[in-house]
Amino acid sequence: MNDTTDQTSSCCGHTSHSSVESEGRPNLMGAAEDDMATCPVMEGRPVVKSIAEAAGLYRDYEGTRYWLCCAGCGPLFDADPQKYVAA
Numbered sequence: 343m344n345d346t347t348d349q350t351s352s353c354c355g356h357t358s359h360s361s362v363e364s365e366g367r368p369n370l371m372g373a374a375e376d377d378m379a380t381c382p383v384m385e386g387r388p389v390v391k392s393i394a395e396a397a398g399l400y401r402d403y404e405g406t407r408y409w410l411c412c413a414g415c416g417p418l419f420d421a422d423p424q425k426y427v428a429a
């Protein structure tokens with residue numbers, strides 16, 4: 343039970359605390375859908391293209407660009423790109 347006397351904003355439940363919770367998502371969710379890709383190495387991992395490109399986390403392979411979710415995926419992709427793009 344948390345029966346405090348702080349009821350000033352109880353009419354609509356919009357306390358500052360609850361708004362922090364709803365905004366507390368990863369930055370990934372703030373990106374435009376157009377800017378999203380998934381990592382070919384760790385399949386299903388969301389990647390924000392602009393962020394990945396800024397960090398050098400992408401590869402151009404046979405005319406197609408692939409975005410990587412983390413630095414660890416670069417060497418993996420380079421080692422066997424066919425394995426990852428053939429999906």
Ligand SMILES: [Zn+2]
Pocket residue numbers: 381383384387410411412413414415
């Ligand atoms: Zn990764």
